[in-house]
Every structure is written in C-alpha cells, then in structure tokens.
Amino acid sequence: GDSVTQTEGQVALSEEDFLTIHCNYSASGYPALFWYVQYPGEGPQFLFRASRDKEKGSSRGFEATYDKGTTSFHLRKASVQESDSAVYYCALGNSAGNKLTFGIGTRVLVRP
C-alpha cells in the first residue's frame, strides 16, 4: 500500500539556521504530496501541495519539489524562526482525493 517515510524524528536548530526534513514516498500511480504543520493543541494545518513531477510547492518560506525519480518531497526553509517550532507531516494523497496517508512527523525545535 501507499506509504510515506520521514527519516528525521526530531530536529533541533537555532534561529536563522537552514531546515531540511526528508520525505520519501511509495505509491502506485501519480499521488499528490502535501506538507502539513501541527502546533501543540491544534489540528494539522495545510502548508502546500504538489501533484506532478518537478512541481514546487511553497508557503510561509517553506518549499518542496516533487521528484518522481527519487520519490521524494523534501521540505526546506532557508532561515527558521522560533515560531516555526512545530511538528511537520509529509502526506500522500491518492488520485481519488479520498485518502491522506501521513508520515510519522518530524518535531522541529528552534532555539532563540
């Protein structure tokens, strides 16, 4: 079945550091890929989506590029702020749009 792998369970950074969270997927067909962010006590918030090879999604300074060749959708941000501390989820959406499969999440802690 479809699956998403996030290799980093937790990342600790200082403000203005560069952030990378790796996301790889396994799916049949051509899924859509998403990044969500979850703050404590809240539901996940949609960051952005990409649905075709080489498409770049971006929002709030975060970006990721859909790479079908390496089955990846790595999240990057050039300069993190303390307010970026949260859990980030990579997710895969099937073509019917009726199922999101989430990765395990990556907890990002940004020190001031």
Added chain:
Amino acid sequence: SVLLYQKPNRDICQSGTSLKIQCVADSQVVSMFWYQQFQEQSLMLMATANEGSEATYESGFTKDKFPISRPNLTFSTLTVNNARPGDSSIYFCSSRVSGTGYAEQFFGPGTRLTVL
C-alpha cells in the same frame, strides 16, 4: 478553505461507556473524514463520510465500534462505543472543499478523549 468546529474539545469517560464527537463545517463540504492520533504519533484515517451514504471505514476500524453519521453537508458525528483505555487519543475531523482529487484537507481542532 473551510473552518471546522468540534465538540467537545476534550472528554473523560469510563470504560464501557459510549460518547459522541460532533464536527460542524462553516460551509457545505462533499466529504468529511475522521482521524485518530495517539499521543506523540501520526494521524491515522479512520473513515470517510459522505452525505446520505454509509461511511467507508479503513482497515482496523469498524462501524460497530465507531459509527459515523453524516446527515447533511455541514455536519458529522463520530461515536465511540464501548470505550476502552486503548481508545484514548485525539480525534480529528477534516474536510476538503473541492470534490475533485488532490484537494487539500482542512482539520478541526481535535477532541482529546481519555478513557479510564
């Protein structure tokens, strides 16, 4: 986007009892989804609910244990029957605006359930 509200935001119940979680959208939506999230873990899709039809359940979740109603395009209810401590988790409803594929989902704030 769509705003989703859940009630209650938290609940504590005794083993063997049943409880209902309500989800209300601020606009009409085609599909509503229910997710379960254990502490410090990822989200797992439980079921998909479309108006006027039976909910579709994912593997590991059953209608008898988690009946879901979807009486109209803005409302859904998840019931947890015969609650057990292993059901203690956060339950989220979500929805997507568009009826076509690849549309993003928007999530409610969650209902934190503790079963004693």
